[in-house]
């Protein structure tokens with residue numbers, strides 16, 4: 001299915017869901033200048049982040065039954081990392097085997113780029129148990145960070161997809177006056193370079209609140225994303241994102257991350 005029809009049909013589904021359950025819709029924005037759609041894996045890995053663009057999305061409608069793969073892996077806890085031999089050992093229908101081929105191919109081509117992709121079956125992430133003034137787990141909107149130039153690659157094959165927040169709708173939690181005051185109290189000093197190091201060491205400066213009226217968007221299922229991270233010298237702001245809530249008892253997510 002052509003990408004524009006794919007987007008249109010998903011839009012219809014999401015709009016219907018929003019009406020049905022009264023939830024905030026998580027439509028992939030069509031007019032967000034920081035998001036650029038690409039048409040191939042080559043374009044995904046080779047397009048530079050420039051002119052403000054900090055998210056590249058290769059929209060895909062994948063063949064295969066990824067739900068069967070997740071079901072075969074069984075009910076687990078936490079995060080199970082899957083390797084090639086584990087995937088090949090699963091006893092699956094033809095549709096399940098097609099899904100395995102897709103997973104192996106994505107792992108192969110990312111590895112070929114000298115990346116280190118991981119395929120995870122996620123029943124649940126650890127929560128920030130003692131959050132303090134700023135929650136720093138993956139359910140909080142955040143930027144990934146790296147000491148050197150890097151990108152994050154993401155694809156949700158099954159289950160709730162990752163979510164993004166436009167930079168224009170995002171406020172760093174450390175810049176909220178009440179939160180900053182609380183952090184200063186925890187630091188026990190003044191708002192100087194030492195305080196900024198403290199914020200950085202605890203990753204407090206990587207987490208964001210959604211501003212008034214903000215509408216997060218879904219990364220969608222099957223799409224392969226490359227998003228900008230926070231690294232010294234980055235020409236664009238990092239892409240703000242989070243893991244979706246995974247309700248207790250819901251099927252696990254199948255997620256590729258690199």
Ligand SMILES: [Fe+2]
Pocket residue numbers: 138142143144241
């Ligand atoms: Fe992240």
